[in-house]
Amino acid sequence: xxxLDIFLSALANGxxxxxxxxxxxxxxxxxxxxxxxxxxxxxxxxxxxMFAVLIAHTVFGLDPYLAVFVLTxxxxxxxxxxQRFVINPASHGNDSNILLVTLGLSIIxxxxxxxxFRSDTRSIDVPYGFSVVEVGNLFLSVPKLVAFVASFVxxxxxxxxxxxxxxxxxxxxxxxxxxGAALSGVNVDHIxxxxxxxxxxCLAIAxxxxxxxxxxxxxxxxxxxxxxxxxxxxGGMGSIAGALVGGLIIGVVESLSGLYFGESxxxxxxxxxxxxxxxxxxxxxxGAKA
Amino acid sequence: xxxxxxxxxxRGAAATGALIAAPGLVRAQAPAIKIGILQPVTGALAQDxxxxxxxxxxxxxxxxxxxxxxxxxxxxxQMVFGDARSNPEGGTSEVERMQxxxxxxxxxxxxxxxxxxxxxxxSRYDIPYICDVGVSDQIVxxxxxxxxxxxxxFGNVTSTAIENLVxxxxxxxxxxxxxxxxxxxxxxxxGMAKLLQTQLPPRGFEILETIAHPTPSRDxxxxxxxxxxxxxxxxxxxxxxxxxxxxxxxMQQQRIxxxxxxxxxxxxxxxFRFVKEFPDAANLVMDCNHWADPRKPKTxxxxxxxxxGGRFWLYNTPxxxxxxxxxxDAIERAGSADRGKITEALAASTFSDHIMPYGPTKFVNxxxxxxxxxxxxxxxxxxxxxxxxxxxxxxxxxPAV
Numbered sequence: 001x002x003x004l005d006i007f008l009s010a011l012a013n014g015x016x017x018x019x020x021x022x023x024x025x026x027x028x029x030x031x032x033x034x035x036x037x038x039x040x041x042x043x044x045x046x047x048x049x050m051f052a053v054l055i056a057h058t059v060f061g062l063d064p065y066l067a068v069f070v071l072t073x074x075x076x077x078x079x080x081x082x083q084r085f086v087i088n089p090a091s092h093g094n095d096s097n098i099l100l101v102t103l104g105l106s107i108i109x110x111x112x113x114x115x116x117f118r119s120d121t122r123s124i125d126v127p128y129g130f131s132v133v134e135v136g137n138l139f140l141s142v143p144k145l146v147a148f149v150a151s152f153v154x155x156x157x158x159x160x161x162x163x164x165x166x167x168x169x170x171x172x173x174x175x176x177x178x179x180g181a182a183l184s185g186v187n188v189d190h191i192x193x194x195x196x197x198x199x200x201x202c203l204a205i206a207x208x209x210x211x212x213x214x215x216x217x218x219x220x221x222x223x224x225x226x227x228x229x230x231x232x233x234x235g236g237m238g239s240i241a242g243a244l245v246g247g248l249i250i251g252v253v254e255s256l257s258g259l260y261f262g263e264s265x266x267x268x269x270x271x272x273x274x275x276x277x278x279x280x281x282x283x284x285x286x287g288a289k290a
Numbered sequence: 291x292x293x294x295x296x297x298x299x300x301r302g303a304a305a306t307g308a309l310i311a312a313p314g315l316v317r318a319q320a321p322a323i324k325i326g327i328l329q330p331v332t333g334a335l336a337q338d339x340x341x342x343x344x345x346x347x348x349x350x351x352x353x354x355x356x357x358x359x360x361x362x363x364x365x366x367x368q369m370v371f372g373d374a375r376s377n378p379e380g381g382t383s384e385v386e387r388m389q390x391x392x393x394x395x396x397x398x399x400x401x402x403x404x405x406x407x408x409x410x411x412x413s414r415y416d417i418p419y420i421c422d423v424g425v426s427d428q429i430v431x432x433x434x435x436x437x438x439x440x441x442x443x444f445g446n447v448t449s450t451a452i453e454n455l456v457x458x459x460x461x462x463x464x465x466x467x468x469x470x471x472x473x474x475x476x477x478x479x480x481g482m483a484k485l486l487q488t489q490l491p492p493r494g495f496e497i498l499e500t501i502a503h504p505t506p507s508r509d510x511x512x513x514x515x516x517x518x519x520x521x522x523x524x525x526x527x528x529x530x531x532x533x534x535x536x537x538x539x540x541m542q543q544q545r546i547x548x549x550x551x552x553x554x555x556x557x558x559x560x561x562f563r564f565v566k567e568f569p570d571a572a573n574l575v576m577d578c579n580h581w582a583d584p585r586k587p588k589t590x591x592x593x594x595x596x597x598x599g600g601r602f603w604l605y606n607t608p609x610x611x612x613x614x615x616x617x618x619d620a621i622e623r624a625g626s627a628d629r630g631k632i633t634e635a636l637a638a639s640t641f642s643d644h645i646m647p648y649g650p651t652k653f654v655n656x657x658x659x660x661x662x663x664x665x666x667x668x669x670x671x672x673x674x675x676x677x678x679x680x681x682x683x684x685x686x687x688x689p690a691v
Binding site for chain 2: 003006009010013017118121123126129130132139141157213214215217255258259262263266
């Protein structure tokens, strides 16, 4: 059997990776909670954000951790604009159309990236990419630790925004009762777009946290979006706390099953959980009753 | 001051046009022979593909500069490049395109799955196919008349590697007893692992575990953790470039220091880019792999050309360089661009003017019997040959700790 410190290392790795998964899921679950649709362009947006980090680093020499301050507002604006001026007009007020429009957008984004960057797998090399912090017998990767802490900070900020600001109240109002919110003077179109913008901004932050240790190619978002979808289902559709806890659980499951069943089968645990949750607790851990 | 007007531009354009057209006019009598160069230059294996293409380009330029194919009136060789996109489907679709363009032969493929699929596709049109690297022994075991492999297959490489490993270990007083095998889970790595599992135990090595990983892998933490838990004397990795770099850096990060890392046909362990970019992670890594013959004077010339513009010296370049020369020699002797005649000439080849440590070429069922790997070790930022002893330029440092 494996020694305890190996198990703990894998556990720590899983928690740290899981936090980034949670961050990616936050955007997905938020958009679902408010607009009641799955944003199929989520994975492609993440890929686009990762390429943006790559360009910021290779062309402008901007460190990924500094790029976060440029890319987060940029992607918020992009998300806002795309929802307000493309998705919303194209959906003609019918929610199921939004699904198709986001699917179409994901195809456009992925293929545009493929045309622009070809299918090469790229990564960036930063001096701290392989630095470690020693905690007892554990060597924790610095970029992963940064990602872990940053993910929690973002989740906290998002929660504060939703709980204590007027925009947050409006978002929650629209999520609960769209018509009622509109009658009380909330601009529903604006709130939809803000929600989409927040989702895209979360992805931009996730991309900046991922790139120091990760690789990017035009299809990389798909790998994450499947995991994120599982997390959203596990945590409960639309629940922020659910996304956070779900992300950590999935990260740990992936890491431990990778350790015990081998890298090639590492993702099996995730999809087993997905099926089990759908069978036995379709509302998820924190989900409201349907 | 002179001003640029329409007339100046026209004059310049005419002169440029004449310059470009001139060589074409001189050589117009012999039609060019199209040679398909197939390499993965996008996707996970893009780096290997680029360096393979480089070798082929150097050879084609050299042949054309020396007057082309003399038995065909100085016919020039013209490259038809195909990007295999790092997967078998990409390889076969490029073979179809090359068939459409009427190539006389195809050189390259790099990875075993690409070579297997594309040589099969080429065989339908009887296009002679010279495999540059692909080491899976299925490549030459299928009875395809069109397929030739100039380099060694992994049966040969593995037995040489094991032979040399035993020599190395005996010289160090049997320092290594336990082994962990790390391999990519495709045709190349999995086949290698299977061979090692049967061949290492009879020679006194205990295999603690065989760890598979996919290509591309984004994280090698779990593999490194398992190695740390098992604490083997020796790690034997068979992976492509990116994954081995990731693994060796993660091992360095996790302070995992086995007595030796003995790679077999590894994508990074005898790659100067790895050595230059991550000297600490690379130091003392050993590899049994393709390597150009340092005794041949032409090797240094090709190396100098290859390293222009900050590029690195990878085995892909001398192998592809040699494969294209081998093909040109066959066309020269065939005196024709006819595919059947080139295939016959290749089968009868005794070509020895290449830069690999192989001796004269002799194909048996498509496999070059003289092909042999070389053992290298990264020592203080350089890649040294440690076996065979005929041209070794350093003594192996083993055990490393």
